[in-house]
Amino acid sequence: DYLWHTTSFDVDRNYPASGNHPILNIGSKGHAVHAFLNNMLIGSAYGNGSESSFSVQMPINLKAGKNEIALLSMTVGLKSAGPYYEWVGAGLTSVNISGMQNGTMDLSSNNWAYKIGLEGEHYRLFKPDQGNNQRWRPQSEPPKHQPLTWYKVNVDVPQGDDPVGLDMQSMGKGLVWLNGNAIGRYWPRTSPTDDRCTPSCDYRGKFSPNKCRAGCGKPTQRWVPCPKVMVSPIREHPCGL
Structure with a gap:
């Protein structure tokens, strides 16, 4: 990437x-x-x-x-x-x-x-056993508007059987790891407001790429799903760039 x-x-x-x-x-x-x-x-x-x-x-x-x-x-x-x-x-x-x-x-x-690649990938900062790596700096307020910044947080696993996802709406382009496992890329760019979205839609008839467009002016990708098989029974350790 x-x-x-x-x-x-x-x-x-x-x-x-x-x-x-x-x-x-x-x-x-x-x-x-x-x-x-x-x-x-x-x-x-x-x-x-x-x-x-x-x-x-x-x-x-x-x-x-x-x-x-x-x-x-x-x-x-x-x-x-x-x-x-x-x-x-x-x-x-x-x-x-x-x-x-x-x-x-x-x-x-x-x-x-x-x-x-990136230095953080070579140092494998996304692995749970790298939690004490000196390259991680604890902060009460994470840095903003700084490119090429790694973020890590430990969270409690949500109760229940509902799907779990990470809201990446406020992030730029990057990758996400969950407990050391890569779960995908993200790039929540805002789609153009004049991208020919229609308030009503009818899928009948011949298909075209412009048919039934929706979500103009909104992030093209917001949620990154977290596979339950990768979620620790005690703690989650998401890590994103």
């Missing part, structure tokens, strides 16, 4: 001469990207429900000397069947910086380093 791309480049010490902000231009076949410049988040972008590819322009502040760009390319699953599915790509397609003194700096042909 996650692939890091990092590269560095030098900027002349006389920069900036024009006083204008350069623009970082990113092209991708999907599904999303976080962009960092010199270890600072500068923006995020993603496609829409009907078109996964996208391009984005981000104003940036470069410093004289060495600068480092890190791009986290993310996917939300890939097709494994259907006609020509092998031609359905994902990931970055182009990276350049426009507005430089000498024109556009093409970084696509730069030397890039790649890393699969």
Whole structure:
């Protein structure tokens, strides 16, 4: 789901001469990207429900000397069947910086380093036996609006036989583990309000993708089901990113 791309480049010490902000231009076949410049988040972008590819322009502040760009390319699953599915790509397609003194700096042909996954996955922070790992920091109020943050909580198992689910409406894109078991991805994006939803619906007749649309302006995914077979009889240890 996650692939890091990092590269560095030098900027002349006389920069900036024009006083204008350069623009970082990113092209991708999907599904999303976080962009960092010199270890600072500068923006995020993603496609829409009907078109996964996208391009984005981000104003940036470069410093004289060495600068480092890190791009986290993310996917939300890939097709494994259907006609020509092998031609359905994902990931970055182009990276350049426009507005430089000498024109556009093409970084696509730069030397890039790649890393699969996230540090928390490599450290297996989602496992119950990692509860005392020093990378976990107890807080009364969890951090908000911070990308790439892991959250963990211990909760009592609800009584009864009703289905159990996690409400991820306030979260961004990520993965969920329950007692060390991966139970799925989540990405509760808000669907467009003008997505041709209809107040009434009739399924009769010829099918079309626009037929009987509902939920416009609401999260496309909110609840992540928790399989009862994975729920501890004593405590639950959900962990999400």
